[in-house]
Amino acid sequence: MHLVALLFLTKSPVRKIVIAGNWKMFKTQAESLEFLKGFLPSLDQTPQDREVVLCVPFTNLNVLSKNLHGSRVQLGAQNVHWEGSGAYTGEISGPMLTEIGVRYVIVGHSERRQYFGETDYTVNLRLKAAQRFGLTPILCVGETKQQRDTGETESLISTQLEKDLVDIDQENLVIAYEPIWAIGTGDTCECKEANRVIGLIRSQLNNPDVPIQYGGSVKPNLIDKIMAEPEIDGVLVGGASLEPASFARLVNYR
Numbered sequence: 001m002h003l004v005a006l007l008f009l010t011k012s013p014v015r016k017i018v019i020a021g022n023w024k025m026f027k028t029q030a031e032s033l034e035f036l037k038g039f040l041p042s043l044d045q046t047p048q049d050r051e052v053v054l055c056v057p058f059t060n061l062n063v064l065s066k067n068l069h070g071s072r073v074q075l076g077a078q079n080v081h082w083e084g085s086g087a088y089t090g091e092i093s094g095p096m097l098t099e100i101g102v103r104y105v106i107v108g109h110s111e112r113r114q115y116f117g118e119t120d121y122t123v124n125l126r127l128k129a130a131q132r133f134g135l136t137p138i139l140c141v142g143e144t145k146q147q148r149d150t151g152e153t154e155s156l157i158s159t160q161l162e163k164d165l166v167d168i169d170q171e172n173l174v175i176a177y178e179p180i181w182a183i184g185t186g187d188t189c190e191c192k193e194a195n196r197v198i199g200l201i202r203s204q205l206n207n208p209d210v211p212i213q214y215g216g217s218v219k220p221n222l223i224d225k226i227m228a229e230p231e232i233d234g235v236l237v238g239g240a241s242l243e244p245a246s247f248a249r250l251v252n253y254r
């Protein structure tokens with residue numbers, strides 16, 4: 001292959017690779033410790049070029065923080081409020097997360113947007129708060145099946161980015177492209193198509209080095225193919241992050 005073509009097909013060495021598990025509302029503390037027993041030994045051979053993150057329920061953060069000390073796994077939460085403290089029953093603040101060693105937080109996941117009234121406005125507030133309190137937000141964007149079928153994918157994502165990223169520091173940000181029709185359905189987005197949409201997302205950023213993940217039914221048998229795509233800098237994984245062996249295969253992609 002011509003050298004110039006090869007350079008274009010290779011991921012930028014500047015962009016960080018982030019392999020993140022999203023446990024959603026799964027696992028008690030005891031179950032999360034059991035997971036670590038099976039998972040941590042498989043990190044011995046994991047190449048240094050990738051960040052490994054586990055975004056777990058709030059009740060598991062403290063126990064995982066203690067048990068991940070000295071390991072290369074970074075801890076993530078699944079939500080953060082826009083105030084540092086206050087009368088916001090059921091919410092969690094940035095200082096509460098950073099105090100126990102949390103580094104990442106998922107913001108704007110489609111399940112929050114769909115079931116808990118999250119809007120682009122509140123997503124933007126949460127992103128700003130995450131950064132203000134020293135967390136790295138993982139912003140999720142993506143279209144529904146209907147929006148895809150009616151050709152609205154590009155405009156929808158473009159609008160989400162425009163609204164969500166107002167006053168956001170793109171030096172401390174991860175984005176996950178998560179087509180909603182692919183989440184938890186087994187209907188993984190075709191790699192080339194995910195790569196195309198992620199390229200479009202990148203073209204709308206003012207920092208081209210923001211890591212952009214793909215998420216939606218990522219499975220061990222697909223990971224090498226997904227990660228071979230030049231625009232895809234990692235994955236955000238639900239179901240396949242719950243089992244030690246399958247998450248281990250994902251973080252040890254070749």
Ligand code: PGA
Nearest residue numbers: 183184216217237238239
């Ligand atoms: P899934 O979930 O891997 O189970 O499809 C992905 C996500 O919701 O982040």
